[in-house]
Amino acid sequence: MFTARSMSRGKAFIVDDNKAMSLLLSNILSKHFQVLAFSNVLQAFAHLKHHGVPDILITDYLMPEIDGYEFIKNIKGNGLLPGVPIFMLTGATPSEIPKDLHLYDVRAVIQKPFEPKILLEKMFKELESIEV
Numbered sequence: 001m002f003t004a005r006s007m008s009r010g011k012a013f014i015v016d017d018n019k020a021m022s023l024l025l026s027n028i029l030s031k032h033f034q035v036l037a038f039s040n041v042l043q044a045f046a047h048l049k050h051h052g053v054p055d056i057l058i059t060d061y062l063m064p065e066i067d068g069y070e071f072i073k074n075i076k077g078n079g080l081l082p083g084v085p086i087f088m089l090t091g092a093t094p095s096e097i098p099k100d101l102h103l104y105d106v107r108a109v110i111q112k113p114f115e116p117k118i119l120l121e122k123m124f125k126e127l128e129s130i131e132v
Contacts, residue, residue: 010032010033010034010054010055010056010127011033011034011035011036011053011054011055011056012029012032012033012034012035012036012054012055012056012057012058013035013036013037013038013044013047013048013054013056013057013058014026014029014035014036014037014038014058014059015037015038015040015041015044015057015058015059015060015063015068015071016037016038016039016058016059016060016063016089017039017040017060017063017064018060019039021060021089021112022037022039023037025037025058025089028116028119028120029058029120032120033055033056036054040063040064040065040066041063041065041066041068041070041071042065042066044059044071045071045074045075045080048075048080048081049080053080053081053084054081054084055084055127056084056085056086056087056123056126056127057072057081057084057085057086057087058086058087058088058089058119059071059072059086059087059088059089060088060089060090061088061089061090061091061092061097061109062090062091062092068088068090069088069098069101072086072088072101072104072105072106073104076104076105081105083105083130084105085105085107085123085126085127085130086104086105086106086107087106087107087108087109087110087119087122087123088101088106088108088109088110089109089110089112089114090109090110090111090112091111091112094109094111097109107122107126108122108126110122
């Protein structure tokens with residue numbers, strides 16, 4: 001099982017077109033994970049296809065070209081992240097968020113701005129429930 005102590009060996013992928021948000025998330029997560037950040041969905045998708053999968057994925061919902069929802073549907077449809085918990089960050093209103101996110105292993109939708117402590121608590125809770 002994952003524990004807060006073993007998180008430092010895990011990999012976290014961040015997909016967000018906002019450089020400031022990517023940097024903030026990288027700083028928060030780098031204390032617990034090896035972090036790879038991608039500024040767009042195409043970069044993240046290419047990396048996943050050729051270099052393996054993370055232990056956790058954090059993606060923005062509203063992004064140009066391909067949004068976070070289409071991204072997770074695509075990666076899950078291609079079998080690239082079986083069982084990997086996904087966290088979606090968004091500035092969108094709850095009514096704008098698709099209702100079927102749970103079908104794609106999205107464990108939480110977190111509204112921006114957010115408290116880093118809340119994000120980490122949700123992530124640790126999900127990872128601790130997964131048997132390695």
